[in-house]
Amino acid sequence: MLVEGKNISFSYDGFSLALRDVAIKIEKGEFLVILGANGAGKSTLVKHFNALLPLEQGELRVAQIDLRDEKDIWLLRRLCGMVFQNPDNQFVSSTVEEDIAFGLENYEAPRDEIPERVRAALALVEMGGYEKRAPDTLSGGQKQRVALAGVLALEPEIIIFDEATAMLDPSGRQEVLAIMDKLHKAGKTIIAITHYVEEAVAADKVILMQKGRILACGSPEAILTDLDLMKAAELLPPLPVRLYHDLRQAGVHLKNCPLTNEELVKEIWQLKSKT
Amino acid sequence: MKTLPAGQYIPGHSFLHQLDARTKILCLFLLIATVIGALSLWSYALVLAVIALLILVSRLPVRPAVAPVRGIYRFLLIVFLMNALFFGGEEVLASWGIFQLSREGIRQGFRVVGNVLLILILGNLLTMTTLPTQVTTALESLIKPLKFIGVPTEDVAIIISIAIQFIPTLVEETELIKMAQIARGARFESKKLLERAASFIPLVVPVFISAFRRADELALAMEARGYRNAKNRTRRKKEPLAPHDYCALAVCAFICLVQFLLLRNLV
Numbered sequence: 001m002l003v004e005g006k007n008i009s010f011s012y013d014g015f016s017l018a019l020r021d022v023a024i025k026i027e028k029g030e031f032l033v034i035l036g037a038n039g040a041g042k043s044t045l046v047k048h049f050n051a052l053l054p055l056e057q058g059e060l061r062v063a064q065i066d067l068r069d070e071k072d073i074w075l076l077r078r079l080c081g082m083v084f085q086n087p088d089n090q091f092v093s094s095t096v097e098e099d100i101a102f103g104l105e106n107y108e109a110p111r112d113e114i115p116e117r118v119r120a121a122l123a124l125v126e127m128g129g130y131e132k133r134a135p136d137t138l139s140g141g142q143k144q145r146v147a148l149a150g151v152l153a154l155e156p157e158i159i160i161f162d163e164a165t166a167m168l169d170p171s172g173r174q175e176v177l178a179i180m181d182k183l184h185k186a187g188k189t190i191i192a193i194t195h196y197v198e199e200a201v202a203a204d205k206v207i208l209m210q211k212g213r214i215l216a217c218g219s220p221e222a223i224l225t226d227l228d229l230m231k232a233a234e235l236l237p238p239l240p241v242r243l244y245h246d247l248r249q250a251g252v253h254l255k256n257c258p259l260t261n262e263e264l265v266k267e268i269w270q271l272k273s274k275t
Numbered sequence: 276m277k278t279l280p281a282g283q284y285i286p287g288h289s290f291l292h293q294l295d296a297r298t299k300i301l302c303l304f305l306l307i308a309t310v311i312g313a314l315s316l317w318s319y320a321l322v323l324a325v326i327a328l329l330i331l332v333s334r335l336p337v338r339p340a341v342a343p344v345r346g347i348y349r350f351l352l353i354v355f356l357m358n359a360l361f362f363g364g365e366e367v368l369a370s371w372g373i374f375q376l377s378r379e380g381i382r383q384g385f386r387v388v389g390n391v392l393l394i395l396i397l398g399n400l401l402t403m404t405t406l407p408t409q410v411t412t413a414l415e416s417l418i419k420p421l422k423f424i425g426v427p428t429e430d431v432a433i434i435i436s437i438a439i440q441f442i443p444t445l446v447e448e449t450e451l452i453k454m455a456q457i458a459r460g461a462r463f464e465s466k467k468l469l470e471r472a473a474s475f476i477p478l479v480v481p482v483f484i485s486a487f488r489r490a491d492e493l494a495l496a497m498e499a500r501g502y503r504n505a506k507n508r509t510r511r512k513k514e515p516l517a518p519h520d521y522c523a524l525a526v527c528a529f530i531c532l533v534q535f536l537l538l539r540n541l542v
Contacts, residue, residue, distance in 0.1 A: 086492060101511075102497075
């Protein structure tokens with residue numbers, strides 16, 4: 001197990017709990033999506049994985065590092081990279097290459113290696129040639145890809161996307177999702193937090209959170225098609241799932257509940273061929 | 276592209292554009308000293324000649340190069356009056372209570388206003404021929420010697436870099452908040468100075484709150500990328516200065532010396 005934790009509870013103010021007795025297991029190479037409405041505790045949970053929040057209660061091990069012991073936090077943050085929601089609030093330097101080098105400089109990477117590692121990270125997010133650009137001249141999707149390159153330069157085992165697509169336009173979102181998929185295929189462990197249910201379809205595992213608790217954990221098919229579960233999490237199921245149920249109510253029975261538009265078209269086509 | 280409020284960068288290939296930003300900043304300091312040191316008409320003639328030559332060498336259009344002159348006339352008027360009315364002197368032309376208008380005061384007023392204008396034009400020439408990123412990098416490099424008197428230069432360099440990096444974002448945010456306030460009936464265009472200042476209070480508060488929120492998020496993002504302190508980090512390699520940079524520095528130092536040794540007291 002790459003991430004293993006139990007009985008994790010956390011409170012920001014000492015009164016109300018933002019996390020309540022959470023248990024979690026994530027395998028190496030897994031693509032996990034954590035879904036939940038605002039205030040469900042998604043970000044609070046993942047901020048424990050790289051020790052941005054202290055482990056107040058419970059047990060947590062990430063990449064063999066016990067989070068109860070603070071001495072390995074610095075190493076942990078290299079192994080567990082994080083891309084945040086607002087790309088504008090992640091840049092520390094005036095040029096793309098200097099910003100990507102920031103993490104490498106923090107980990108005292110040899111000076112001669114830095115330019116090559118910056119170039120490699122930019123190539124991974126398909127942003128080669130943007131080295132000298134100022135971050136504020138890039139589009140939202142490009143900014144988020146540069147922020148991701150800054151994380152990738154450190155060669156982490158786990159990459160957390162903390163609502164990294166929330167502030168992007170549809171094309172920017174697609175850019176980031178495509179890179180996420182590419183990294184997953186390359187064997188990286190991806191943890192994505194979102195309240196866009198459509199983004200959970202491609203995941204290996206989905207965790208549904210509500211009011212600091214894990215409501216359910218399972219495959220996208222099991223979670224996203226369960227209307228009661230989605231309602232309890234204060235989320236709307238993906239459009240094809242809603243259409244499947246609406247059609248059912250109207251007397252049209254599709255064979256399987258589709259998760260994507262393509263699957264929906266296929267199901268309708270199959271139904272049409274039968275009749 | 277959003278640029279720094281003072282002196283928008285104009286791309287070019289002139290001699291001034293090609294100079295290293297560190298050289299340009301050092302030359303700016305030398306020329307500011309030359310301006311401040313000017314007392315006689317001859318010494319001002321030297322400064323004006325240097326500025327004219329710089330505008331010529333930069334191949335920049337004259338109008339934007341001297342643009343700061345137009346924007347701050349109210350401020351300059353106040354500076355002039357403060358000097359003219361409070362400087363004192365032997366040849367008093369008129370007096371009203373604590374105010375005393377003297378020939379020396381008027382001369383001092385003109386001198387201070389002139390100095391401010393000339394320094395602004397020089398600063399404008401720097402930002403018009405240098406990318407903000409180059410200015411940041413140069414500043415980081417130039418403050419290094421302060422380490423020997425106990426200044427935490429690495430931390431200051433990171434602070435400068437982040438502050439400059441955040442200016443366009445904050446300018447954009449201020450504009451957005453301003454528009455949101457205008458949409459709800461706020462007015463920022465009053466001609467009365469006090470009314471105008473008061474109308475900006477509802478703008479300043481949300482901008483500050485937003486800046487603090489951004490600073491929090493940035494600190495978190497920096498921690499997530501392994502930032503502990505500025506000391507334990509890989510140092511960046513600095514490019515050495517080119518021969519033309521040394522020439523420019525020598526010329527500016529020479530101008531400064533001529534000012535202080537020869538022209539300053541020449542009537």
